[in-house]
Amino acid sequence: MARRVRRLAARAGIGIVRQRELESLRADRGAGHNLAFLKALPEQAPRLLPLLDASTAQLRQDLFALAITGFKRGGYFVEFGATDGKTLSNTHLLEKKFDWSGILAEPARCWHALLEENRDCIVDRRCVWHTSGERLPFSETGEAELSTIGAFTGSDHHAAARRGAASYDVQTVSLTDLLAQHEAPAEIDYLSIDTEGSEFAILEAFDFARYSIRVITCEHNYTDNRERIRALLEAQGYERRLEHVSQFDDWYVRAA
Known part of the structure; x- marks a missing residue:
């Protein structure tokens, strides 16, 4: 061996x-x-x-972001859902070892205390969605990493694990508004999206002309939206990379 x-x-x-x-x-x-x-x-x-x-990312998304950005120090990230900010986090290593800053968004109440404890960056408790200011039913599951907007509980192969979830309303914010309200820079080094089904709706509404993002990793869980996300991002100048190792994620890099 x-x-x-x-x-x-x-x-x-x-x-x-x-x-x-x-x-x-x-x-x-x-x-x-x-x-x-x-x-x-x-x-x-x-x-x-x-x-x-040191990597806490499930598929080494944090290391992919570092590799693409040339092991940059002092970069800027945006991650949602962020869970507790450490377990399966795609940005914990970037903050703690490479001095990156950024924004974490996580609407699931069960994660909030640990998220504040584990991280030193901006934490927003709203649910990232295609529009701001809505109140939507949110399902917090026993396997909390699978929590999602109520309308998406049956959208992938984790549907059975979401049965019997606790439900409560959450306030929404669009990705564009999230960045603007927290005064994010126009150049974002890395965006990590894991919202258990709503990824396409979020990206479709995003203002790519206002913010330039170098690296995007986006969970797809082999749903029909995977190719819709790919078409959307390719139209914005992104290339999908390392498909043979990214598994249930897709990794995109903005073409130079």
Whole structure:
């Protein structure tokens, strides 16, 4: 097994790495994905490998954003839903290790206390939607990461897990208004979207002429909206990257 991991690491462009790092990859249940991810980014792999343990993102979206932005320090992110700001967070590493700042939005009440505790950036408790100022039913599930706007509870293969969810109303804000109200810069380095079904509606209403976003990762969960999102973003000059490793996410980079 060690020989196979070394061989895969070498193919990923890592070369000779420390045995401790290889053992960590072997022990990790996601080692296969990590190695595929590193192999897909051979030039950046030597710098990405030591960051694997610090990454909290489920599919290494945080490391993808770093690789595309040249391991930028002091960048700017926007992430929603943000959950507790650490568990499965796509931006925790960026804030804590690379001094990024930004905005987190999360309407699920169960996350609010920990979100404020875990992060030092702007936290907005409204639900990002295609329009601002609405009040919509929101379903908070037992598996809280699957919480979503009530209308989307049956939109993907997690529908069964959302049965019996607690329901309450949340206030909405559009993505454009969220950025404007928190005085976000016109150039956003990274946008992470995970709203369990409403992603297309949010992006369709966004003012791409007002804000330029370098990297977007967007969960699709293999729904019909996946290709609608792709068509929308490609029309705005984005390219989908690393589809073979992004799984239930799609990763987009604005063409230079």
